[in-house]
Amino acid sequence: MAGVSIGSLYQYFPSKEALVAAVIDRHTQEISEVTRKALVKAAALPIEAAAREFVSVAIDGHRVNPKLHGVLAEQIPHVGRLQNIEALEQEGYALVRAYLEAHRDEIDVADLDLAAFVLVTVVEALTHAAVLRRPDILSDEKADRFVDDVTRLLVRYLGAS
Amino acid sequence: MAGVSIGSLYQYFPSKEALVAAVIDRHTQEISEVTRKALVKAAALPIEAAAREFVSVAIDGHRVNPKLHGVLAEQIPHVGRLQNIEALEQEGYALVRAYLEAHRDEIDVADLDLAAFVLVTVVEALTHAAVLRRPDILSDEKADRFVDDVTRLLVRYLGAS
């Protein structure tokens, strides 16, 4: 009926959960590809440029497949925080943490762990909400303003204003 | 078995959805009670104090019933963004927007709508994540630092540094 029959599906995936996991894996990997290079590149940039790159890449990541991303963001907690997502998250977290350490003397925050948490959470939440709930904010004529705003938010938070 | 039987349940609620809606309504109202006074009070405060109040009240709101809040945050998208939640969100958004307008001359952001979106999204995301996923950040000895950090984030973002 819808391209493949139930039976065929279960020849390739042992369970529905496995199927969903595979979909998530693919999506995660697509995001990884878009993301990783940019983040590594950002690691070598000064704070303002790195922040901007971080924001841009987060937007791009969320734009890979917004509809699927939205559905997954709803469903994943039920599946139980899939390992690959967790891993991607941890990787991003570690990169940010490492960046902060490398720029310790230019940064004015007391607790780098807390700062990493704040940065990752803020950028993820803002880009996620913008892409999925306020697409107007990312329209061609407004997107730059959004990136500018969030970049400034990050830079000033780090005390590098 | 669990306090009330299925039959009794369906004497008071026409459907499961209605039951869930009632639970959400109660939770929303509890948060409203905790929140509204503080937000109105914050409206009369200078930026730094208002920001701090905003952050504190967001934490308190998320602490009302963290476990329930977590479950609801997962389930609500499916129920279809219940009206009361939507209303509470809009109210918070409007309050922030009004505050920003009232303090227009002390604030250095280009777009007040965008700023309101950023502020609400950031505080909601940070407190939500902190309460539900990083409770260590809100331990007695660390909570103040978190509030300080986020307050500073908001204040600096608004250009009132």
Next chain:
DNA sequence: TACAATTATGAGCGATCGCTTGTATTTTGT
């Protein structure tokens, strides 16, 4: 073409879902 191996199919299985309904129990009114 004939046969074997592989892959696709969907009717239908048991389990679980939201929900109804007949009965048992409690509360109320007299």
Next chain:
DNA sequence: ACAAAATACAAGCGATCGCTCATAATTGTA
């Protein structure tokens, strides 16, 4: 004390769920 009204209860209904398996269609080999 008794009947009537209101409330509590859980067995079980149909519908749907994830999934299996006997069969059909396709592909590979000779």
